[in-house]
Amino acid sequence: MQLRPLAICAIVFFTAGLAIASFANFREFIPGLLQGAWITVQITIGGCIVAVIAALLAAIAKMYGPAPLRWLAVAYIELFRGTSALVQLFWLFFVLPHFGIVLEPMSVAIAALGLNVGAYGAEVVRGAITAVPRGQWEASVALNMPRKLALRRIILPQAFAAMIPPWGNLFIELLKATALVSLITISDLAFKAQQMNQTTFRTVEIFSIVLVMYLAISIVITVGMRTLETFAARGMARGR
């Protein structure tokens, strides 16, 4: 039982020792990497917003929309879940210009990653809506609410609370996927790291700092989502 904490301590001290030993002038890398991290944060935030909007629209269209909208939603979800994020990124960036549509690299990054994660999110949203007890719909009918009103005021607010934890996972997935955007000319955190590494060969310092920066951003996401969860669950036990 005592082995695990010991092992963890050993690893931490070993890594830290190694780092301190070789981190003589690690500070010099920080400003450049922070620039990259800022780009990464922007893409993550933008992508998350796109993902949530796309997921909500797709899920609601798939569940309650008229036939053509339903098909469109299914097509979107399957297309973006069934192909790789990298190919989607390349498609929007390198293929669309052949059809006369030229987009900023940042817009492409936000759109592609957002739509990709949104496709997974649509299933999260659908699951959360389905999980709201039937009695809530029935009470809405008994109060003579139109379906749309019931969905907006009664069902979705309850579904939101249930969908926050899985969204936390998806947001972190999105953060990690942003490393792909270095391949469409954006100098995000991963790109900056590569670039610095090629000119200085200080691999240990650079990639250790990068690791910590990604971890820091994902911890911010985790803490944020947990706060949101407590907030959403306030005063609300489980409904029937």
Place this chain on the structure above:
Amino acid sequence: MTTPMVKFDNVTKRYGSLTVLDSLNLEIAANEKVAIIGPSGSGKTTVLRMLMTLERINDGVIHVDGEPMTHMERNGALVPADERHLRRVRGNIGMVFQHFNLFPHMSALKNCMEAPIHVLGMPRREAEERAAELLDMVGLGDKKNHYPSQLSGGQQQRVAIARALAMRPKVMLFDEVTSALDPELVGEVLQVIRKLAKEHSLTMLMVTHQMGFAREFADRVCFFHSGKIAEQGAPDKIFNDPQEERTRQFLSAVLEAG
């Protein structure tokens, strides 16, 4: 004779090959209090759910306040009602559920304001005043800002009654409203229903297992068995002098259980 407030005209409900209600004919006068009793699976809850439009009917027509609800007239013929027609007629009916079904993300007061504001288009101020009045009436004036999870089952059910009343229905449906409650909380809910029956001119339909309450509260008791009304009449008649063997069996079984 005056038009009945609710009229089931040869209504049949099937789930697949199972017939839950078999050509039901039932008329309920305005302001009448009807208790529906019977063994489980006899279709008694289905009667309320069809009237609330939570279940579609397979055959027959339900009329509310002299107007067909499940159907509407078009070119002189009755066709199945569309959503607009349903919504208009459904506004006459309110329902209280076995499991309360309060909105857990809203305070007691907001629960009672939501539909008046967004469905009836009542000004916020007025809706709030009315909701507070109704919560006072069910004895929860001091719990207005509590969320459902902070209330006991009996209190939640009283909020649910206030919420239904806020829509000013002409007909109130009570579906086993005390069945999910701890025994010591049943009394407070029945007390509210008693008060309602006395002070408001409401048509009330109640599915219940509380025979004592049915007897005191109802003008008429309907005993359901296998999707049909096996026997109906004044409470005294049904409870003291049942004519049908099935009624006798059911009552002795229920009364024995206490």
